[in-house]
Amino acid sequence: MQHTELKxxxxxxxxxxxxxxxxxxxxxxxxADIVEVLEELAIEQTASLLVKLPSPQxxxxxxxxxxxxxxxxxxxxxxxxxxxxxxxxxxxxxxxVYQRLPAQDQQQILPKLAKQEQxxxxxxxxxxxxxxxxxxTSAYVAIADNMTVIDALRFVRHNAANMETIYQVYVVDKDxxxxxxxxxxxxxxxxxxAVVGDVMRTDxxxxxxxxxxxxxxxxxxxxxxxxxxxxxxxxxxxGIVTVDDAMDVDxxxxxxxxxxxxxxxxxxxxxxxxxxxxxxxxxxxxxLIVLVFANMFSGGVIESYEDTILTYVALVFFLPLxxxxxxxxxxQASTLMVRALxxxxxxxxxxxxxxxxxxxVALLLGLAMAATVYGLGHYRGGADIALVVSISMVAVVLAGxxxxxxxxxxxxxxxxxxxxxxxxxxxxxxxxxxxLLYFYIAVTVLGSA
Amino acid sequence: MQHTELKxxxxxxxxxxxxxxxxxxxxxxxxADIVEVLEELAIEQTASLLVKLPSPQxxxxxxxxxxxxxxxxxxxxxxxxxxxxxxxxxxxxxxxVYQRLPAQDQQQILPKLAKQEQxxxxxxxxxxxxxxxxxxTSAYVAIADNMTVIDALRFVRHNAANMETIYQVYVVDKDxxxxxxxxxxxxxxxxxxAVVGDVMRTDxxxxxxxxxxxxxxxxxxxxxxxxxxxxxxxxxxxGIVTVDDAMDVDxxxxxxxxxxxxxxxxxxxxxxxxxxxxxxxxxxxxxLIVLVFANMFSGGVIESYEDTILTYVALVFFLPLxxxxxxxxxxQASTLMVRALxxxxxxxxxxxxxxxxxxxVALLLGLAMAATVYGLGHYRGGADIALVVSISMVAVVLAGxxxxxxxxxxxxxxxxxxxxxxxxxxxxxxxxxxxLLYFYIAVTVLGSA
Numbered sequence: 001m002q003h004t005e006l007k008x009x010x011x012x013x014x015x016x017x018x019x020x021x022x023x024x025x026x027x028x029x030x031x032a033d034i035v036e037v038l039e040e041l042a043i044e045q046t047a048s049l050l051v052k053l054p055s056p057q058x059x060x061x062x063x064x065x066x067x068x069x070x071x072x073x074x075x076x077x078x079x080x081x082x083x084x085x086x087x088x089x090x091x092x093x094x095x096x097v098y099q100r101l102p103a104q105d106q107q108q109i110l111p112k113l114a115k116q117e118q119x120x121x122x123x124x125x126x127x128x129x130x131x132x133x134x135x136x137t138s139a140y141v142a143i144a145d146n147m148t149v150i151d152a153l154r155f156v157r158h159n160a161a162n163m164e165t166i167y168q169v170y171v172v173d174k175d176x177x178x179x180x181x182x183x184x185x186x187x188x189x190x191x192x193x194a195v196v197g198d199v200m201r202t203d204x205x206x207x208x209x210x211x212x213x214x215x216x217x218x219x220x221x222x223x224x225x226x227x228x229x230x231x232x233x234x235x236x237x238x239g240i241v242t243v244d245d246a247m248d249v250d251x252x253x254x255x256x257x258x259x260x261x262x263x264x265x266x267x268x269x270x271x272x273x274x275x276x277x278x279x280x281x282x283x284x285x286x287x288l289i290v291l292v293f294a295n296m297f298s299g300g301v302i303e304s305y306e307d308t309i310l311t312y313v314a315l316v317f318f319l320p321l322x323x324x325x326x327x328x329x330x331x332q333a334s335t336l337m338v339r340a341l342x343x344x345x346x347x348x349x350x351x352x353x354x355x356x357x358x359x360x361v362a363l364l365l366g367l368a369m370a371a372t373v374y375g376l377g378h379y380r381g382g383a384d385i386a387l388v389v390s391i392s393m394v395a396v397v398l399a400g401x402x403x404x405x406x407x408x409x410x411x412x413x414x415x416x417x418x419x420x421x422x423x424x425x426x427x428x429x430x431x432x433x434x435x436l437l438y439f440y441i442a443v444t445v446l447g448s449a
Numbered sequence: 450m451q452h453t454e455l456k457x458x459x460x461x462x463x464x465x466x467x468x469x470x471x472x473x474x475x476x477x478x479x480x481a482d483i484v485e486v487l488e489e490l491a492i493e494q495t496a497s498l499l500v501k502l503p504s505p506q507x508x509x510x511x512x513x514x515x516x517x518x519x520x521x522x523x524x525x526x527x528x529x530x531x532x533x534x535x536x537x538x539x540x541x542x543x544x545x546v547y548q549r550l551p552a553q554d555q556q557q558i559l560p561k562l563a564k565q566e567q568x569x570x571x572x573x574x575x576x577x578x579x580x581x582x583x584x585x586t587s588a589y590v591a592i593a594d595n596m597t598v599i600d601a602l603r604f605v606r607h608n609a610a611n612m613e614t615i616y617q618v619y620v621v622d623k624d625x626x627x628x629x630x631x632x633x634x635x636x637x638x639x640x641x642x643a644v645v646g647d648v649m650r651t652d653x654x655x656x657x658x659x660x661x662x663x664x665x666x667x668x669x670x671x672x673x674x675x676x677x678x679x680x681x682x683x684x685x686x687x688g689i690v691t692v693d694d695a696m697d698v699d700x701x702x703x704x705x706x707x708x709x710x711x712x713x714x715x716x717x718x719x720x721x722x723x724x725x726x727x728x729x730x731x732x733x734x735x736x737l738i739v740l741v742f743a744n745m746f747s748g749g750v751i752e753s754y755e756d757t758i759l760t761y762v763a764l765v766f767f768l769p770l771x772x773x774x775x776x777x778x779x780x781q782a783s784t785l786m787v788r789a790l791x792x793x794x795x796x797x798x799x800x801x802x803x804x805x806x807x808x809x810v811a812l813l814l815g816l817a818m819a820a821t822v823y824g825l826g827h828y829r830g831g832a833d834i835a836l837v838v839s840i841s842m843v844a845v846v847l848a849g850x851x852x853x854x855x856x857x858x859x860x861x862x863x864x865x866x867x868x869x870x871x872x873x874x875x876x877x878x879x880x881x882x883x884x885l886l887y888f889y890i891a892v893t894v895l896g897s898a
Contacts, residue, residue, distance in 0.1 A: 030652060030672055156637075157637045160638050166637075167633070185616075188615075189610060203477060203478060203479065221693070221696045223479055223481055224693040226616075243696070244670070244673040246696070247669070247670045247695070247696060247699065250699055250700070258706075258788040262710075262780050262781045262783070262785060263777055263781050264781045267785075272785060272789040272803070273799060277810050277813070280810040281814060281817075284814060285813075288778060288781070288817075288846075289817065291774070291777055292818050292821050292822060295773050295774070296770060298769040298770065298773075299770055302765055302766050302768070303766045306762055309762060309765055310762060313758060316751055317749075317751050319751070319768060319769070320744055320751070320769075320772055320880050321741065321744035323769055324747075324772075324873075324880060325740070325744070327873070327876065328712055328737055328877070329737060331711050332712050332713045332733050335707055336708065336713060338707070343700060345720050345721050350722060354721070360726045361729045365733060368730075373741060373745075376745060376748075423710075423784075424773075424776070424872070427773060427776065427777070427780075428777070431769050
């Protein structure tokens with residue numbers, strides 16, 4: 001279904017008032033596609049359509065809106081409708097929405113929910129945003145180890161409608177501690193009268209609620225899981241993270257790393273389609289201004305070589321080339337390292353070995369680039385300048401690469417985010433070092449002016 | 450289980466020869482963890498351990514090795530063992546391994562497999578690497594629409610052991626055309642005697658075998674699927690892609706985009722832990738050398754302003770600052786755009802609107818940065834130089850941002866990869882434009898020398 005066709009169908013719903021027709025449309029098309037159209041309508045229009053739906057469809061669609069649009073919707077729908085929504089939403093999404101509500105709205109809505117739901121929200125809301133706990137849902141299937149397989153299957157079938165996933169069931173002891181797991185596939189292929197405790201897997205991969213979200217996504221990817229159990233300090237099972245949420249975490253974290261790599265503070269939960277001029281400015285200005293100061297040091301170095309420049313003005317012609325080349329080689333190295341550290345391809349212990357290889361790679365790169373510029377150096381500035389430019393090229397590429405390679409490791413060592421070693425930051429540091437090296441080599445070869 | 454502990458356990462297996470003990474170890478620990486240890490052993494050692502295992506465990510572990518290590522293993526194990534492996538491997542992994550075999554090995558192994566397996570390999574091998582078809586497995590559950598729910602459940606249960614996933618079943622007509630789908634959860638909650646054709650979902654999300662892999666991952670993420678059916682031109686169901694493979698595609702594609710963003714050609718299927726100095730050089734040199742030529746243009750521009758420089762040498766002090774600032778702002782803008790285009794957050798039609806906002810953001814950034822440098826400009830070069838530097842700062846930041854923002858869209862429009870607009874490329878282009886603007890403004894304000 002094309003976006004424009006679906007949009008025409010939905011806009012027709014705004015004019016006519018046959019709730020049944022709208023209900024049929026929602027059941028026929030995919031939630032993600034419908035929401036994409038609805039997000040282009042005015043908030044009030046979307047709200048008027050949503051409240052006409054039965055609770056399950058209302059809640060299911062609501063979960064696909066962006067956080068910003070969700071919050072805006074809650075502002076325009078009546079409290080009885082809010083309540084209906086809260087009762088029907090997926091538990092992990094519900095707690096996210098709840099936490100973004102203004103305190104007074106939280107206080108109004110919470111007492112109106114069932115005790116069980118209140119307890120569930122408060123338990124999940126206890127975890128900080130960005131932790132696994134904040135990502136988890138409590139809608140998982142837990143069984144006892146003394147159940148038979150056939151009883152477990154009946155239990156799963158009976159509870160299927162309310163669970164986030166039924167394809168992995170978790171086995172807990174009487175204190176709700178996680179002791180095993182079985183997939184629905186394993187349950188279906190075991191003998192009916194086998195006892196769960198005898199046939200379950202006991203080497204369960206799990207994650208602590210306080211760990212960062214990315215850890216959950218990494219575990220799910222590494223072990224090819226459909227869901228991952230979340231435990232607290234006492235090994236009590238408190239929820240699960242499902243693979244679809246893990247994929248979303250991967251995308252978010254990658255986007256943040258991209259933004260940081262480009263020297264922008266991460267834009268969380270914001271579409272570039274909607275972000276305001278002011279937000280963009282606020283996210284981009286800090287690094288740019290910091291780098292202005294960094295670049296002033298380069299200017300200071302140049303100033304101290306004023307006489308050399310006046311004597312050999314041809315040196316200036318090669319200034320952008322040399323400083324950029326160091327920065328470019330450094331940006332390559334840092335990008336490779338940041339990514340490898342993020343995916344777990346490299347770890348701290350690989351630093352020395354990687355540094356050794358980087359030295360040889362950078363030396364080869366520097367020599368290749370020096371060979372490329374030698375002729376031009378000769379043509380524009382004569383043999384001496386060509387020599388200075390070529391030696392400097394090798395030096396700045398080596399220096400830039402070593403800095404670009406090492407800084408992500410260093411940041412990681414200091415428990416800072418390696419992605420902070422952005423291309424612009426590396427470029428500016430490499431520039432400073434490049435200017436120093438270039439003029440030092442120039443004065444050494446040419447003699448001071 | 451810590452890596453070092455598991456390593457000790459596995460190394461002990463190399464010395465003793467109790468196959469049963471080793472079998473027990475493999476069944477107790479996670480495949481991904483065991484393979485991480487095995488990849489650190491010599492190929493022959495790993496091979497000697499693997500061939501001691503029954504086929505299912507052998508094949509399951511084999512699927513977790515990197516492609517490079519898999520190929521090396523196949524070189525050292527005997528052909529009867531290769532055959533045993535090929536019969537037991539997951540079908541999507543098997544065809545990948547088969548396609549990487551040398552042609553003569555392919556010809557030796559294929560006739561020794563069952564007709565059904567030969568057919569399966571050749572069908573999946575028909576799709577080019579990087580397409581959905583090459584990612585798909587044919588181990589899916591397909592049922593007819595006239596089956597009852599209870600019969601479908603029996604069929605699923607009976608076939609559970611051989612399927613990549615049983616949690617989503619696909620409904621096909623007599624020509625194997627995809628006409629519907631049901632999740633196992635839906636099957637389990639429907640009435641036993643309901644007919645599948647009456648209760649199945651008919652709005653099935655599917656993907657063509659010739660589409661790029663990333664499309665499959667995007668659909669799985671967008672619609673929260675556990676598996677995605679793959680069809681050919683005639684709408685015939687030919688396989689499925691599962692969510693775990695989609696996650697791996699996401700990581701690979703993101704890594705390629707990161708590498709490109711840093712100005713490196715993408716390193717496919719290679720760990721940075723193992724990559725050779727020569728490969729690294731080959732992947733990084735091309736862009737660096739291209740950018741050397743790009744930067745020579747900047748040098749040429751500066752050369753043409755030789756007299757201005759000799760008169761106002763203070764202009765040189767601010768050269769790195771100004772060209773870098775334009776490059777940094779451009780790198781920010783391009784990184785944001787490349788990522789937004791990759792995730793689908795922005796599309797071609799958003800170009801103009803985004804360009805308009807970028808203009809205002811860049812103007813604000815340029816003004817903020819100009820304010821930052823004005824004082825220093827005054828101190829080092831007097832009122833005139835301060836004016837030139839400040840006006841130039843606004844101009845180069847505006848120019849760099851506009852270039853950085855537009856190039857990814859332009860590349861996308863030309864059906865090229867937007868990620869080619871790397872930070873180093875944008876920096877070098879912005880530098881050239883920055884130098885032009887800076888000296889033009891200098892001459893205009895100060896008068897030509």
